Amino acid sequence: MPSSAIDELDRRILTEIQVNGRITNQELSERIGLSPSPSLRRLKQLETDGVVTGYVALVDPDRVGLGVTAFVRVRLHQQDDRHLTIFETAVASFPEVMECYLMTGDSDYQLRVVVEDLSAFEDFLRHKLTRIAAVAQLTTGFALRPIVYKTALPL
Missing domain, CATH: 3.30.70.920 (Lrp/AsnC effector binding domain/regulation of amino acid metabolism (RAM) domain)
Incomplete structure (x- = not known):
């Protein structure tokens, strides 16, 4: 359970990393309209809260x-x-x-x-x-x- 409610910025972060889990923090921050430090802090909080449970490569079966x-x-x-x-x-x-x-x-x-x-x-x-x-x-x-x-x- 997240320690705080997921807001619109969190949703934008989640949308971006679902499309590209290897996105750099700089690119992520530019795409969501937030500076790099708070962007990284939010992503780390989403990971800590268990909202983001891992990163994978999708393989064509x-x-x-x-x-x-x-x-x-x-x-x-x-x-x-x-x-x-x-x-x-x-x-x-x-x-x-x-x-x-x-x-x-x-x-x-x-x-x-x-x-x-x-x-x-x-x-x-x-x-x-x-x-x-x-x-x-x-x-x-x-x-x-x-x-x-x-x-x-x-x-």
């Missing part, structure tokens, strides 16, 4: 041989704490799982899985996902191509 994206809906045998913990601990250790959400509705979880090809997905399914004791049912859909992919939040 196709260019590194990860051309298959699967969305897997998972139902558990039971939705008690023990089964949830078993499942969550297991999937957190799988490098193929890019995202995992606890869901409402027909499934308990939704995963976004990235692999090289369909054979690699079958291996992932047979040797990892179906071996989790808590799993009762899996339903998979494959992405044909991305239409909208964003990393920046709409501030």
